[in-house]
Amino acid sequence: MSKTLIVGAKIFDASGAAPFEGDMLVEGDRIRAVSKGSGQLASADCVVVDGKGKFLMPGMTEGHAHLSFETVASTEDLIAPPPEEHTLLTARVAKVLLDHGFTSAWGASEAKLRLGVAVRNEVNAGRLPGPRIRAGSLEISVTGAMGDESKLHNPRTGPSIIVDGPEEMRKAVRLCCREGCDNIKLDVSGDPFYPSTPAHTTPMSFEEVKMAVETAHAYGRRVNAHTRSIGGTQVCLRAGVDVLYHCEYSDAKTLDMFEEAKDRVFVAPTVSLFHTIVKNEAAGAGLTAEVGGYMGIPGLLEASAKTHTELRKRGIRHVIGGDYGFAWSKQGTNARDIQFFVDYYGYTPSEALRCATGNGGAMMTMGSDEKQGLLKEGYLADMVLVDGDPLTDLSVLLNAERLVMIMKGGELYKNVAGAAQRRAAA
Numbered sequence: 332m333s334k335t336l337i338v339g340a341k342i343f344d345a346s347g348a349a350p351f352e353g354d355m356l357v358e359g360d361r362i363r364a365v366s367k368g369s370g371q372l373a374s375a376d377c378v379v380v381d382g383k384g385k386f387l388m389p390g391m392t393e394g395h396a397h398l399s400f401e402t403v404a405s406t407e408d409l410i411a412p413p414p415e416e417h418t419l420l421t422a423r424v425a426k427v428l429l430d431h432g433f434t435s436a437w438g439a440s441e442a443k444l445r446l447g448v449a450v451r452n453e454v455n456a457g458r459l460p461g462p463r464i465r466a467g468s469l470e471i472s473v474t475g476a477m478g479d480e481s482k483l484h485n486p487r488t489g490p491s492i493i494v495d496g497p498e499e500m501r502k503a504v505r506l507c508c509r510e511g512c513d514n515i516k517l518d519v520s521g522d523p524f525y526p527s528t529p530a531h532t533t534p535m536s537f538e539e540v541k542m543a544v545e546t547a548h549a550y551g552r553r554v555n556a557h558t559r560s561i562g563g564t565q566v567c568l569r570a571g572v573d574v575l576y577h578c579e580y581s582d583a584k585t586l587d588m589f590e591e592a593k594d595r596v597f598v599a600p601t602v603s604l605f606h607t608i609v610k611n612e613a614a615g616a617g618l619t620a621e622v623g624g625y626m627g628i629p630g631l632l633e634a635s636a637k638t639h640t641e642l643r644k645r646g647i648r649h650v651i652g653g654d655y656g657f658a659w660s661k662q663g664t665n666a667r668d669i670q671f672f673v674d675y676y677g678y679t680p681s682e683a684l685r686c687a688t689g690n691g692g693a694m695m696t697m698g699s700d701e702k703q704g705l706l707k708e709g710y711l712a713d714m715v716l717v718d719g720d721p722l723t724d725l726s727v728l729l730n731a732e733r734l735v736m737i738m739k740g741g742e743l744y745k746n747v748a749g750a751a752q753r754r755a756a757a
């Protein structure tokens with residue numbers, strides 16, 4: 332069994348404890364021991380990694396991954412690529428995430444049904460580099476809502492499965508399960524990119540959502556929901572959706588419903604998309620701040636800050652990430668969300684980093700006995716050694732060169748931690 336000893340690092344274990352200097356022993360795919368202070372753990376047969384002056388933290392989880400999105404500027408970029416090219420693109424993105432310290436990716440949805448599935452299988456088999464992947468399905472939506480790009484005179488295939496009524500929903504979810512998806516994605520509310528169903532509307536019915544949840548759970552899968560509206564979020568919480576995305580609008584009742592469900596659900600605000608539009612970072616793709624203004628994006632961003640600040644105070648488990656992969660929000664910059672959590676929702680850097688690590692790990696292992704996301708004995712050995720202190724400057728996490736060691740499941744995917752790397756004498 333492979334053994335690695337990381338010595339003298341400042342350890343952020345994501346449990347809420349203050350970081351401490353210590354050593355970490357990894358055996359096989361597990362954390363075997365963590366010591367406060369250095370020099371207490373035997374180094375026999377270990378690859379020794381010099382962590383002195385560096386920051387050791389759990390690997391991050393991208394909570395709303397679109398592995399098949401790379402510099403997307405329109406839905407045409409999701410529909411047009413042939414499956415062969417699109418699969419290669421998806422594999423590239425998986426590697427980019429791991430290179431940037433994301434050892435897990437919770438798939439939100441993909442542009443074609445089996446893109447996440449195929450890449451997940453290759454990564455699991457050890458034939459391609461990438462994070463642990465929960466494969467997202469195609470988006471499932473209803474006629475006339477987000478993702479329905481057809482017109483009567485011009486039917487189009489993709490980028491979503493369009494269903495109407497619980498029976499069609501049951502069939503669509505079963506199809507996604509049969510094809511190997513781990514996570515089923517529902518478009519419950521409207522969206523500012525679809526003017527006929529704006530963000531505050533709720534085109535999908537409770538009966539449809541409920542059917543999707545029952546069907547997915549019967550197959551042991553999880554359900555993700557796109558929901559921006561109050562009605563949509565309440566439908567999701569009542570129907571048993573596992574992971575809620577966006578959730579900008581809320582009222583007192585919605586917040587109370589969240590609090591009741593807080594041990595069951597995970598929430599990704601996906602703040603990056605609207606932040607980048609409002610800050611004119613999407614202007615190069617024609618989506619200027621002015622256009623965003625006409626779409627009502629500043630109001631949505633304001634609502635997001637209000638709702639998610641309140642959810643933070645109520646102890647809802649937030650995860651970072653979401654909607655990276657557009658032309659103006661490149662894959663690999665997903666850790667920007669940690670700073671956004673500080674700026675928009677009032678998290679401390681340490682709490683925001685726990686959302687990126689501990690909460691993400693808990694989401695990945697939801698409903699199982701597996702332990703992931705903390706640097707504690709018995710947990711899966713997914714971790715990153717950072718040359719710098721993210722708690723004083725979160726931007727160090729955006730620089731892949733500062734991530735001097737990346738370990739997934741006990742395997743050293745990357746290790747340039749320094750000259751002290753050696754195999755110690757037995």
Ligand SMILES: [Zn+2]
Nearest residue numbers: 395439653654
């Ligand atoms: Zn998304």
